[in-house]
Amino acid sequence: MGENFPIILKLQKASRTFTEAGEKIYVKKNEVIISPGEIINGFYYIQKGRVLCVDYSPRGNEKIEFILETGSIFLESNVLFDRPASVYFKAITDTQLVYITREKLLDMITNNLDVSLFIMESLTKKFYSSVAQLREVLFYDVECRVCNLFLAMAEKFGIEEEKAIKLDLKISQQFISNILGINRNTCIRMINKLKKLNYINQIHGYYYIVDFEGLKQYHAQKIVQL
Template sequence: MGKYQKNEEIFAQGEIAGAVFYIQKGKVKVTVLSEHGKEAIVGILTQGQFFGEACLNGAKLRTASTHAMEECLLTSITKVTMIATLDAEPKFSAFFVAYLLSRNSRIEDDLIDQLFNSSERRLARLLLLLADFGKEGGAKPVPVILSQEALAEMIGTTRSRVSFFMNKFRKEGFISYNGKIEVHSSLLDAVLRDKPQIKEEE
């Protein structure tokens, strides 16, 4: 088990992949660097999630970089140990499979989101996910600490559009913004009820 400070690198794209990580506490940012040097955020991982598990499927090198977004407590499990544990511990194996199925569903939801929803709805959904709304256990939503540029990258739009929508959400009372983004339950209500404030148009 290891501690990582805010912005500390956990592993880098291109490094040898030899371990799986489990997040005990904190948030982890996953980024990919293109051949032309452009970096893009491809995921934000939170407590209770695994990452780096591609090594179990034969990946030799890391295909992305990961950094702690805040102070993190992570458990590192070597590939050999992980495979042995999955083989010997049925409960852990079931837990890991459940996680993979959940992640697969999230990826499918993300794809549908990109294909069919407006950038405004994609932003609303992303803010709700980052604030932990709907997480099992009913935990109190946590503040979102991401720049508008990062949010724009993650939903595939421009920073100016994100700025416009953020101001709109604030005026509607869906969020508060003072350095950290506080997401209110009214945003979830608007998305679920398909209220006119969250439109299906650009």
């Protein structure tokens, strides 16, 4: 499926500049940080935790746009282009943020090359991730997309155990369908198929990649068959 730019974003660690320049804010799990329509006067650096970028269709269907990890930033494009928020951002773990104002951001971009490069990296990865999601919807079937998501999560959240790779993130079938923007029943059918093929398993709410190489090869074969 070409170069992989997943919706799970974890950029290289920023220097201490962000932490020293901003105000530390603690948010609890499931707390909404930003809602659509809010005027944005600063952006956030995730010092520790995870944040979801979520949108809703006119019918109220949830679509998860990004999973932002420790070391990521968000709302930087809104600050730079003076745009109000268009989506929700909410914490999915207890999260430590650093809030940095527009004035401080512009000053850092002007005087700190590392910050400028970091901002460009963040914007570029989000752009390519959005393009990759669009290409998946246009050119690949649901089974390929489900396989690709599990492979991406194994790389980002995977903890190697004796006979499997554990995804260090509790996710539901609804969560997966919201990430991919697919019907929940279709999602369940695809997950059950991968379980029967012994590529994945689920124990106590955690998914395990039982056969990573097998899943990778199966995914590649499905792409060839398209």
